[in-house]
Amino acid sequence: MQLLLRYLPLLLLAMFWEIAARLELVSALALPSLTAVAEAWIELVKDGDLITNGAASLYRAGMGLGLSIVIGAALGIFMAWWRPLNIVLSPLVEIFYPMPKSALIPVTVIWLGFGDGSKILLIFLGCMLPVTIGAFNGARGSDRALVWSARSMGAGRLRMLWDVVVPSAMPEMLNGIRTALALSFILLVSSELIVSQKGFGYLIGFLGASGAYEGMYAVVLTVAFLGFAADRVYQMLMNRVLAWRE
Amino acid sequence: MSSQPQIVIEGVSHVYRPTRGKEVTALENVSLQVGQREFLALLGPSGCGKSTLLYLLGGFLPIEKGSISVDGKPVAGPGPDRGIVFQHFALFPWKTVRANIAYGLERQGMAREQREARVQSLVDLVGLSGFEDSYPSQLSGGMKQRTALARTLAFEPAILLMDEPFGALDAQTRHLMQTELLSIWQRTPKTVIFVTHDVQEAVYLADRVAVMSARPGRIKTIVDTKFDKNSRDVFKAPHFVDKVDEIWNLVRDEAIKAQGGRGM
């Protein structure tokens, strides 16, 4: 019931869409009815287009995001832990961070071609910095008394890093990863739209170009839903990992 | 006190140099010796450097001037021979009460079964049964303090550095913990340095009470308070009351100075 109430605006929007399309308040070309979109969606699932392209996209996003989390987190924590690394890397991070990563789409294609590699690299590069910065800030904020505490109970420097610095960095790092998750969808679809032979973005571009607007909307809505679902699941996991906070 | 003092502090000064703000001389020329198995209480006005002295002993801050040695060896970093109970607990917020208490034992490589038994006995000792799986954020101040106490007692350090370990406890629990600490100290060979603001507590627990001066902290006087503490009416005994009175006057003088002579 609460869930229903919460997503009521969404339901109303869907109804409004359906009515607007049925009454042809807007041209059927620009806005096909929701039921037509649903039919197209079932069609796309049946003939496998949505599945194969979706699988390709999820593989790219998963790989790119996975790499960015592992490498970004390690980088951020080591930057906080070891000053020289911080001195060398922070100017790079500062310059690179505000840059719109979609500008790298052609660059990654030149480097790695039209296939998975360029998408994975793009997502990796675009998603890494929010994770790095989150991990760095979190790690740097570790309470010195906790560090001392662990050291005085016999933890060596590496042990202390794992037992104190990493968990201290966790809340901010997980927030950084959440940003990265949203970014990965954006970068994925935009790179696939521009240069690709498969994936959600490719399918949207292809269906749109061939005038199959119902199908195009079906894919757009699928991507929107996946992005939303991924974020919800992530938040649930995050709350579980951070259960120790009040 | 045995022949050779276990802790020798000689001419130690400490200056804090914050990246912003001005330098603070927290300690100036502090010298102090603490014997094997001795219980020393450290009293002094707020901000006189008591915590700083414990941090230096713990090996957390660099010793820039003077020297500190433990068992004849100069202090060079933290180690499990010196267990510390921090003023602000310093519990790992992501670990449960049980996991916090177990941490030092894990680092020692104690076998799981033995460790669990030991943790449970400490949980019982500090009266936290039923809260083993709570996180620090779910505990009251006094419960956090007792967890911190149990965590340090668990790995049985030879030297206990305690920074107002009972400060957050109600009078009753405080008395229970005091008695418990005394009996632990009498049962096991331990040297204790115990920071407190409570003169009665200091006289009750300690063999000697060191009174520090207002900042920059120095050792002003050391008062001998070694006498039988096991009798029931020790708090009312005339020599006990006299000692409390004597030390209270010393502390009050320093507290007035710390306030800039504005009186109390």
Ligand SMILES: Nc1ncnc2c1ncn2[C@@H]1O[C@H](COP(=O)(O)OP(=O)(O)OP(=O)(O)O)[C@@H](O)[C@H]1O
């Ligand atoms: N990290 C720090 N940076 C700068 N100054 C500090 C720092 N820590 C402590 N000080 C200063 O050093 C002095 C001694 O501090 P310390 O914490 O040792 O006092 P204390 O005797 O333990 O006080 P209290 O009884 O209130 O706990 C204080 O005047 C404080 O302002």
Ligand SMILES: [Mg+2]
């Ligand atoms: Mg203090």
